[in-house]
Amino acid sequence: MTTIAFIGLGNMGLPMAKNLLGAGHAVRGFDLSSESLEKLTAAGGTAAASAAEAVSGAEVVVTMLPAGKHVRAVYEESVFPNAAPGTFFIDCSTIDVDTSRAVAADAAAKGFPMLDAPVSGGTGGAEAGTLTFMVGGDDAAFERASPFLKVMGATIVHAGGSGSGQAAKICNNMVLGISMIAVSEAFALADKLGLDRQKLFDISSKSSGQCWAMTSYCPVPGPVPTSPANREYQAGFSAAMMLKDLDLAQQAAESAKATTPMGKKAAEFYGNFVSEGNGALDFSAVFKKLRGN
Ligand code: NAD
Numbered sequence: 001m002t003t004i005a006f007i008g009l010g011n012m013g014l015p016m017a018k019n020l021l022g023a024g025h026a027v028r029g030f031d032l033s034s035e036s037l038e039k040l041t042a043a044g045g046t047a048a049a050s051a052a053e054a055v056s057g058a059e060v061v062v063t064m065l066p067a068g069k070h071v072r073a074v075y076e077e078s079v080f081p082n083a084a085p086g087t088f089f090i091d092c093s094t095i096d097v098d099t100s101r102a103v104a105a106d107a108a109a110k111g112f113p114m115l116d117a118p119v120s121g122g123t124g125g126a127e128a129g130t131l132t133f134m135v136g137g138d139d140a141a142f143e144r145a146s147p148f149l150k151v152m153g154a155t156i157v158h159a160g161g162s163g164s165g166q167a168a169k170i171c172n173n174m175v176l177g178i179s180m181i182a183v184s185e186a187f188a189l190a191d192k193l194g195l196d197r198q199k200l201f202d203i204s205s206k207s208s209g210q211c212w213a214m215t216s217y218c219p220v221p222g223p224v225p226t227s228p229a230n231r232e233y234q235a236g237f238s239a240a241m242m243l244k245d246l247d248l249a250q251q252a253a254e255s256a257k258a259t260t261p262m263g264k265k266a267a268e269f270y271g272n273f274v275s276e277g278n279g280a281l282d283f284s285a286v287f288k289k290l291r292g293n
Contacts (some may be wrong), residue, residue, distance in 0.1 A: 003057060005051075007064070008093065010031070013092075014036055026046070029047060058087060068099035091116050095166060098255055114141070122236055135158050187220045197223065198223055217284055220287060235281060242283035249267070
C-alpha cells in the first residue's frame with residue numbers, strides 16, 4: 001500500500017482517485033470543493049484541509065487540475081515545500097507544454113522526479129480505469145509511476161522526455177478537432193446534395209475518408225448508435241474542452257514556430273461555436289452549425 005496525495009478531485013480526478021483506493025492504496029485528497037472531498041471520504045479516502053496537508057507524508061503526488069496556472073501554483077506553493085525527499089509527482093492535467101516542462105524542471109532542480117501524464121478516455125474511462133496515459137519524463141520515473149497508472153488506465157505510453165505527454169495529447173486532439181469539422185462538413189454537404197446519410201457512412205467508413213470521427217463518433221444521428229449525435233449531442237467530450245486543447249495546440253505551435261493552418265482554423269471555428277453558447281454540447285455538435293436549417 002502506498003500513500004498517495006491526490007489534488008484536483010473533479011469529474012476526472014475523483015474517479016481516478018477512487019480506482020487508486022480500490023487497488024488498496026491510501027489516498028489523501030484535496031480539492032477546493034468540499035462536495036468533492038465528501039465524495040472521496042465516502043469512498044474510503046482521507047480529506048485533507050489543504051494541498052500542503054495532503055502532500056505531507058505522501059509517497060506519490062498526483063494532480064488533475066484545470067490548467068497550467070493551477071498546476072504551477074499548486075506545485076510551487078504546496079507540493080515543493082511539503083514533499084518529503086523521495087516523493088515523485090505525476091501531473092495528469094492537460095496543460096501547455098511550456099508550463100509542463102518548466103514545473104518539471106523546477107521539480108528536478110529540487111530533487112523530485114516528475115512526469116506529465118495527460119489522459120484521453122473522458123469521464124467514462126476514468127470511472128472504468130481504462131484511460132490512455134501519454135507520459136513524458138525519464139525512464140526511471142516512468143518505471144516508478146507505471147504501477148499506479150495501470151490502476152487508472154488500460155493503455156500507458158511513454159511518449160518521451162518531459163512535456164512529451166502533453167505534446168502527444170494536443171497533437172492528437174488537433175487531428176480530432178480538424179477531422180470532426182471535416183466529417184461534419186461532408187455530412188452537411190451530402191444533405192444538401194440529397195445523398196442519404198447512411199449511404200455516405202457505408203461508403204466513407206470503408207473508403208479513404210475513414211477516420212475515428214466518422215466511424216466511432218459519427219456527428220449525425222443513426223450510423224453509429226453510441227455517438228452523442230443520438231442523444232441530442234449531450235457531451236462525452238464538450239466543445240469547450242475541445243477548444244481548450246486546440247488553443248493549447250496553437251500556443252505550442254507558436255512557441256515552437258510550427259505551421260498549423262488547419263489547426264488554427266479549427267481553433268477559430270470552435271472558438272466561435274463556444275462563444276455562440278454551445279460550450280457544454282458535445283464537440284461533434286458542430287455538425288448542427290454547419291448543416292444550418
Ligand atoms: P473539473 O473542473 O471537473 O475538475 C478540476 C478540479 O480541480 C475541480 O474540482 C476544482 O475544484 C479543482 N481545483 C482547481 N484549482 C484547485 C486547487 N488550487 N487546489 C485543489 N483543487 C483545485 O475538470 P476535469 O474534467 O476533471 O478535468 C481535469 C483535467 O483533465 C483538465 O486539465 C482537463 O483538460 C483534463 N481532461 C478532462 C477530460 C474530460 O473528459 N473531462 C478528458 C481528458 C482530460
